[in-house]
Amino acid sequence: MQEGDILANAPLPEGVGEKAAKLLLEGEKPLFSITGDLNLKGKYGNSAIYITDRRLLAFDAYHEGGVFIIALGDIEDAEVKRMYGNAVLKVKTGGRNLDVFRFTYSVASLADAAAMFAKNVAAGADSAEEFETVKATFEKKKSVCPKCGRVLIRQGAECINCASKGKLIKKLAKYVRPQLKVMIVCLILSLVTTAMALAPPYVTKMLVDDIIPNKNLDGLVTLVISLLLIYVVQYTIGAVRGYYMRITGDKIVAALRNDIYEKAQYLPLSFYDKTSTGSVISRVSGDTATLQAFLLRISQEAVIQFFMMIGIIVIMFVMNWKLTLLSLTPVPLVVMGATFFGRRISPIYRKIWRRWAAVSSILSDTLPGVRVIKSFTGEDRASEKFKNYNSDWLREDTKAALLSNMFPAAVTFFVTCGSLLIWGMGGRLVIKEPGSISLGLLVSFISYTGMFYTPINFFANLNDTYQHALTSAERVLDIIDAEPEQNFGAGNEIKRIKGRIEFRNVSFSFDRIKKALTNINLVIEPGDIVGIVGTTGSGKSTLVNLLMRFYDHYEGDILVDGVNIKEIDLTSYRSKIGYVQQEPMMFKDTVFKNIAFSLPDADVEQVIHAADVANAHSFIARMPDAYDTLLGERGVGLSGGEKQRLSIARAVLKNPSLLIFDEATAAVDSETEHLIQQAIERLISGRTTLMIAHRLSTLRKANKIVVVDKGEIIEFGSHDELMELRGKYFKLIEIQSLSEKIREGREAENFEFTEV
Amino acid sequence: MHERTYIEYDNARITRKEGILLDVEMYDGRVFKDVEARRLFPLTGLKKYITLLDSDGAEQAVIRDLDNLTPECRDTVMDTLREYYLVPKITKILSAEEKYGKLKLSVETDNGPHSFEIKNVHADIKMLYDGRVLIKDSSDNRYDIPRLAALDKRSLRVINPYL
Numbered sequence: 001m002q003e004g005d006i007l008a009n010a011p012l013p014e015g016v017g018e019k020a021a022k023l024l025l026e027g028e029k030p031l032f033s034i035t036g037d038l039n040l041k042g043k044y045g046n047s048a049i050y051i052t053d054r055r056l057l058a059f060d061a062y063h064e065g066g067v068f069i070i071a072l073g074d075i076e077d078a079e080v081k082r083m084y085g086n087a088v089l090k091v092k093t094g095g096r097n098l099d100v101f102r103f104t105y106s107v108a109s110l111a112d113a114a115a116m117f118a119k120n121v122a123a124g125a126d127s128a129e130e131f132e133t134v135k136a137t138f139e140k141k142k143s144v145c146p147k148c149g150r151v152l153i154r155q156g157a158e159c160i161n162c163a164s165k166g167k168l169i170k171k172l173a174k175y176v177r178p179q180l181k182v183m184i185v186c187l188i189l190s191l192v193t194t195a196m197a198l199a200p201p202y203v204t205k206m207l208v209d210d211i212i213p214n215k216n217l218d219g220l221v222t223l224v225i226s227l228l229l230i231y232v233v234q235y236t237i238g239a240v241r242g243y244y245m246r247i248t249g250d251k252i253v254a255a256l257r258n259d260i261y262e263k264a265q266y267l268p269l270s271f272y273d274k275t276s277t278g279s280v281i282s283r284v285s286g287d288t289a290t291l292q293a294f295l296l297r298i299s300q301e302a303v304i305q306f307f308m309m310i311g312i313i314v315i316m317f318v319m320n321w322k323l324t325l326l327s328l329t330p331v332p333l334v335v336m337g338a339t340f341f342g343r344r345i346s347p348i349y350r351k352i353w354r355r356w357a358a359v360s361s362i363l364s365d366t367l368p369g370v371r372v373i374k375s376f377t378g379e380d381r382a383s384e385k386f387k388n389y390n391s392d393w394l395r396e397d398t399k400a401a402l403l404s405n406m407f408p409a410a411v412t413f414f415v416t417c418g419s420l421l422i423w424g425m426g427g428r429l430v431i432k433e434p435g436s437i438s439l440g441l442l443v444s445f446i447s448y449t450g451m452f453y454t455p456i457n458f459f460a461n462l463n464d465t466y467q468h469a470l471t472s473a474e475r476v477l478d479i480i481d482a483e484p485e486q487n488f489g490a491g492n493e494i495k496r497i498k499g500r501i502e503f504r505n506v507s508f509s510f511d512r513i514k515k516a517l518t519n520i521n522l523v524i525e526p527g528d529i530v531g532i533v534g535t536t537g538s539g540k541s542t543l544v545n546l547l548m549r550f551y552d553h554y555e556g557d558i559l560v561d562g563v564n565i566k567e568i569d570l571t572s573y574r575s576k577i578g579y580v581q582q583e584p585m586m587f588k589d590t591v592f593k594n595i596a597f598s599l600p601d602a603d604v605e606q607v608i609h610a611a612d613v614a615n616a617h618s619f620i621a622r623m624p625d626a627y628d629t630l631l632g633e634r635g636v637g638l639s640g641g642e643k644q645r646l647s648i649a650r651a652v653l654k655n656p657s658l659l660i661f662d663e664a665t666a667a668v669d670s671e672t673e674h675l676i677q678q679a680i681e682r683l684i685s686g687r688t689t690l691m692i693a694h695r696l697s698t699l700r701k702a703n704k705i706v707v708v709d710k711g712e713i714i715e716f717g718s719h720d721e722l723m724e725l726r727g728k729y730f731k732l733i734e735i736q737s738l739s740e741k742i743r744e745g746r747e748a749e750n751f752e753f754t755e756v
Numbered sequence: 757m758h759e760r761t762y763i764e765y766d767n768a769r770i771t772r773k774e775g776i777l778l779d780v781e782m783y784d785g786r787v788f789k790d791v792e793a794r795r796l797f798p799l800t801g802l803k804k805y806i807t808l809l810d811s812d813g814a815e816q817a818v819i820r821d822l823d824n825l826t827p828e829c830r831d832t833v834m835d836t837l838r839e840y841y842l843v844p845k846i847t848k849i850l851s852a853e854e855k856y857g858k859l860k861l862s863v864e865t866d867n868g869p870h871s872f873e874i875k876n877v878h879a880d881i882k883m884l885y886d887g888r889v890l891i892k893d894s895s896d897n898r899y900d901i902p903r904l905a906a907l908d909k910r911s912l913r914v915i916n917p918y919l
Contacts, residue, residue, distance in 0.1 A: 037870075042842055044868035083776075084798065085842035085898045090775075097774060104842070106895040347917025354878055388885075467855065 007032035007138055009110055013046035016059045019067065020050045029053045031131050032138070034110045036103035038086060049089065049101045049114060053127045056091070056118055058100040068100050075122040078115040080108060089115055113137035158481075168473060171480070175255050176295055179248040183299060186248070189241045190304045196234040198311050201447035203227055205319075209440030245296065253292040259480055260284050266484040269550040273510065275478075283479060287472035294469030302462070305455035312452050316445065320437055326425055327449045330418030334453060335460050337414050341407040342461065348400045355393035362386050415453055419446050485570065486552055493572035497657035498561050499526035499688030501547065505556035508546060516542045517711045520556070524704070529684055531693040531702030533732055539711040540692045544660050547690065548579060560658070578656030578683075582663065582692075584647030586638070591620055592627040594646060598654035606653060613682050614649035615675040616642070641672035648679045659689040663698055695736070705729060761786075761817040763808075763825070768817070770829040776836040780808060780817060788816040793833050798841060799890065806833060843898045844870065846891070849911035852918065858894070859918060865899065872897065877918050889919065 012020070012035055024030065030052045039045035040062040050057040056075070058068040070093060077092035087108045089101040103111060113134045121127045145152055145159035152159055176183070203223055211219045264280055272280075316324040366373060366382050373382050426442040501524040508517040517539050524530050532540045546554055549565055558565050565573060578598075586594050595610060596602045602610075607627070611617040619642055623629045631637055638646070651659065661680065673695075681701065684691075693699045705722050707715035707729045715722050715729050722729040761782070763770075769781045773790065780788040788808060796805040796818070803822040807815050822830045844865035851862045854877075862871040872893040874880045880892040889901035901907065907915070 038842075042839060042867070044844075044865070044870050081775075083840045083842065085844075099775065104895065104897045106893075106897065108895075350917065351919070357878065 006030045007135060008035065009033075009107060009138065010035040012048050012050075013059070016046070016048050016050070019059070020057055023057060023067070023069065024052065025054070028055070031127070032114075032134055034101075034103075034107055034114060036101060036107055036111075038102045038104060040099060040102050042086060042102060047101060047103070049111075051114060051117065056100070056114075058089075060101065063100075068098075070100075072118055072121045072127075075118050078118040078122070080111045080115050082108065087111065091118070110137060168477070171477060172291070172295065172473065175252050176299065178255070179251055182244050182248050186241050186244050187300060187303060189237050190300065191307055193234050193237050193241070194304055194308050194311065196230050197308070197451070198315060198448075199230055200227060201444040201451070202315070204447065205438070205440035205444035207440065208443050209438045245300065249292050249296050252295060253288050256288040256291065256476065257284050260288065260476060263479050263482065263484065267479070267482055268485045268552070269545070270510070270553075271482055279475075280479065283475045287475045290472040291469055291476060294465060294472075297462075297465060301458065305458045309452065309455035309459075312448050312455075316448050319441055319445070323422065323426055323429075323437060323441070323445055327418070327422050327445055327452075330414060330421060331452070331456060334411065334414040334418065335456055338411050338457055339460055341403075341410055342464075345400070345403055345407050348396070348403060352393065352396045352400055355389070355396050359386070359389045359393050362389050415450065419449060422446055422449060485549075487570040489567040489569050489573075491569055492567060493569045494561075494563075494576065497576045497688075499528070499658055500524065500559075500561050501658075501688065501690075502559040502562075503543075503546075503556070504559065506546065506554055506558060507556060508542060508551065508554035510551075515711055517546070517554070520713055522706060522713060522716070524688060524690070526688055527686060528704055529689045529691065529702045530704045530706060531691050531699045532706045532708060533693055533699065533729065534708035535732075538708045540708050541662070542711075543706075543708065544662065544690060544692060548577065548660065549573065575654075576657045578651035578654050578659045578687075580644075580647050580651050580659070580661045580683075584643045586631045586643055586646065588632060589630070590627065591623075591629045591631060591646065594631060595649045595653060598650045602653055607649075610649040610653035611646075613652045614645045614679040616645035616649050616679075619645075639672075641676060644676055645679055648676070648683055652683055657687065659684055659687045661689060661691040663691060663693050663695060699733075707732075760815075763817050763819045764821075765824055766826050768829070770825075770832050772832050772836065776839050778808065778832065778836060782817075791816050793819075793836050793840070795837065795841065798843075803834075806837070842867070843900050844868075846899050846901045846907075848908065849914045852914045861891075861915075863899070872899075881918055883919050889915075 011017075012033055020030070020033075030050065033048055033050045036047040036049075037044060039047055040060050045061065047058075047060040050059065054073075055069055055071050059066060060068070070091060074093050075091055076095070079090055081088050081090055082105075086102060086104050088099045088103075089111050091098050091100050101111065117127075117130045117134050120130050145162055203226070207220070207223060210216070211223060260280075261284055264284075313324070316327065362385060366386070373379060422442070422445055426437060426445065429437050430439050430442055501522075503520045503522040506517060506520040507515060509515045520543065532543060534540050545551055546558060547565075549570060552566065560568070560573075587597065592604075592607055595607050595616075599606070604627075608617060611620055620626055620629070629637070661684070677698070680698070684701075691698060691702065693702065699705065700719060703718060705715070705717060705719055706713055707722070707727075709728060715725060715727050717725070723733065763780070763782075767783050769783075771779050771781075773779055776792055777790045778793060780791060782788075788810065791808040791810050793806050793808055795801065796807050804820065806819040806822060808817045808819070810816055819825065819833065822833060825833070844867035846863045846865050848864040849861065850864065850869075851860075853860045859874040859877050860871065861874065863869070872895075874891065875894045882890045883904070884890065887904050889904050891899040891901070893899070901915075904912070904915075904919075
């Protein structure tokens with residue numbers, strides 16, 4: 001990350017570093033550089049910007065003399081214009097906009113930081129302070145490992161390739177350690193079975209060379225019984241070991257899943273802003289299984305196969321070293337052949353998998369949407385699309401059929417050729433020089449040679465398994481090692497919140513680059529009903545998210561009843577807040593448990609009362625299974641208005657001191673809206689309430705209105721005061737009144753139409 | 757909803773201003789200043805349905821087909837589009853290396869040689885039915901193989917396992 005002693009995303013292009021150093025003025029301090037990948041004409045090429053505490057230097061062959069220099073003080077504006085697949089840093093000076101640095105998206109966020117730095121310093125901000133933001137951006141937006149150049153799992157993450165493997169093993173050993181005793185027993189058992197597996201070929205030798213030619217019936221019986229015993233012990237131990245290994249493996253994967261899931265619960269929302277929930281799900285399910293398989297493979301199979309290999313070689317050498325060397329001749333050929341075919345076949349299998357995934361996605365897309373398909377008479381189109389994808393799959397699978405059959409056949413062929421070699425050469429020795437080796441020895445050699453290829457193949461493929469497991473480890477540890485939500489005030493529990501809320505000079509940025517909230521100062525008195533209004537993306541939800549303590553890294557203070565919310569125990573604090581979301585989330589459980597989610601110990605009558613207050617009881621009672629109705633995922637089976645009322649019931653049951661309400665914008669008819677409004681009124685009475693409000697009817701209930709725009713509070717006061725002001729609020733209300741009139745009109749028309 | 761203004765044949769004069777900004781003078785007298793050209797179909801319609809947006813992102817007019825404009829106007833718009841859309845066409849695939857679940861491709865493009873990483877082979881390499889292949893790298897940059905079959909044999913062999 002460091003180029004010389006300045007901050008850099010990559011080494012500067014050849015000659016640029018020296019050129020920049022020569023251009024430095026006396027006392028000028030270089031701060032950071034960004035190496036780009038396009039020239040100003042949009043071709044791949046070398047370019048860079050070099051920023052000091054006084055100037056911006058842009059290096060590009062298309063600048064006159066190869067460099068453009070501007071003093072930060074001369075910059076009127078600086079911005080990154082994002083285009084499609086590329087972006088350009090534009091600097092405004094002397095009223096003219098100049099393109100100074102062009103790049104692909106790979107460095108776009110760093111260029112954003114540079115633009116912000118230049119702009120702010122030009123506007124008089126302290127360069128040292130602004131540089132701190134740049135540093136944070138470099139660290140956060142570090143999407144490529146500076147050591148190995150590999151793209152990281154997420155920006156700022158540790159590179160698994162360069163991470164200490166010792167540390168990695170230590171972290172994963174935590175899951176293996178509790179099972180260590182069982183695993184050691186299993187390992188010993190496997191070594192016993194491995195040793196036993198080595199015996200039968202030797203017994204064969206004895207049979208062929210000694211027992212059968214000498215017609216020794218007693219010896220034959222003894223040997224057969226011994227073999228039988230060996231098999232009984234071997235397979236019994238095998239079954240017992242298999243059973244314990246399965247349990248051990250399950251325990252490892254269960255512990256891993258528990259840890260990831262538990263950790264995922266306590267991760268801050270900022271983690272989920274960057275990581276999709278789908279990816280977290282696949283880490284809990286798929287990656288843990290891959291890791292478990294690898295842990296068992298490396299701790300058990302690798303040891304067993306190693307001993308098997310050594311055992312076979314030792315036995316073979318003891319029996320006849322010449323024949324051993326001969327037997328091992330085809331090994332490199334077999335390994336090479338297996339590796340070659342393995343490399344050829346695995347992309348084909350992957351291709352088949354991809355084609356099949358495409359077919360499956362058509363299935364999962366179209367079958368649930370069969371109503372839409374029918375209503376737009378799209379049956380033929382849907383069938384045609386499916387046929388196309390299915391024939392793609394068929395084509396790939398047909399190709400694979402050839403190779404997938406050739407692959408095992410070829411490996412077996414090589415192995416067989418190996419044994420032919422031993423048969424030929426060894427057989428010749430048996431016939432021509434009977435004293436040198438016996439027939440039994442030859443037969444047992446053939447068996448040992450066959451057995452030898454199992455460990456060889458195992459070790460040949462171990463690297464692929466390792467790579468695969470390392471990728472899974474990276475994804476799993478990304479969650480396990482992530483920083484959980486900070487509970488600064490742990491133990492400092494509060495009994496009740498009176499409801500005085502104060503935002504003191506609060507500023508916040510999701511990425512420390514662009515401010516989402518700027519200098520928020522706001523006082524809400526106990527019992528106030530505060531409507532928060534503003535356009536989409538203005539910062540309304542962010543304000544609420546900060547009060548909920550979903551994000552901690554804000555500047556300034558938020559106080560509740562005069563206490564900084566960071567100093568209050570997190571669980572205790574959140575338990576006093578009722579949060580009704582815009583899109584209520586229902587869990588796959590009964591209606592009763594969905595309401596009681598906020599108070600798991602609630603008795604039946606408490607839940608029914610809460611449902612009553614929320615105007616939900618009557619519709620619940622009308623359902624055949626009433627409170628026992630099992631809701632589908634995300635509350636399938638309920639209308640938007642019904643889900644909203646259940647969500648209000650949840651909040652009622654919690655009896656919160658402070659209420660945060662994100663009003664639903666979902667189109668509900670006037671009657672449902674009335675029921676919801678009634679429920680809201682009952683819920684908010686006497687409680688300090690913050691409402692992100694969209695409807696005029698809701699806003700009228702608020703005694704204070706906060707108008708947020710571009711992350712700042714631009715108006716604050718009562719409805720009447722703000723209407724008089726004829727500012728942003730007035731405009732919003734005008735639009736709102738108009739759209740509500742239209743809606744009411746439409747509903748009335750619809751009503752009349754239905755009546756006719 | 758206002759009626760959409762379509763620019764066709766010679767009903768408008770389009771001139772380039774600073775950067776990729778354009779001025780449009782319609783022959784009916786209307787003037788749209790400082791508009792930017794954007795493709796409504798950036799993947800499938802490189803010359804068709806080009807929308808002209810003002811500084812607020814509001815559409816002022818739509819060019820139905822660049823080839824139907826006067827040659828000067830067409831070239832002016834094409835130049836700005838070329839500048840705005842950077843989707844290098846891959847002409848040769850030099851190597852593909854998969855490590856830790858990510859694919860690193862080294863390629864030659866009409867824009868020069870380049871190397872990039874793909875996070876998710878399954879989602880980021882899309883094969884279209886007309887033989888085109890669209891690729892997105894880990895930084896969200898785009899690449900295009902206009903006709904897969906036109907690549908040389910070695911390139912095909914290198915990319916084939918990932919299609």
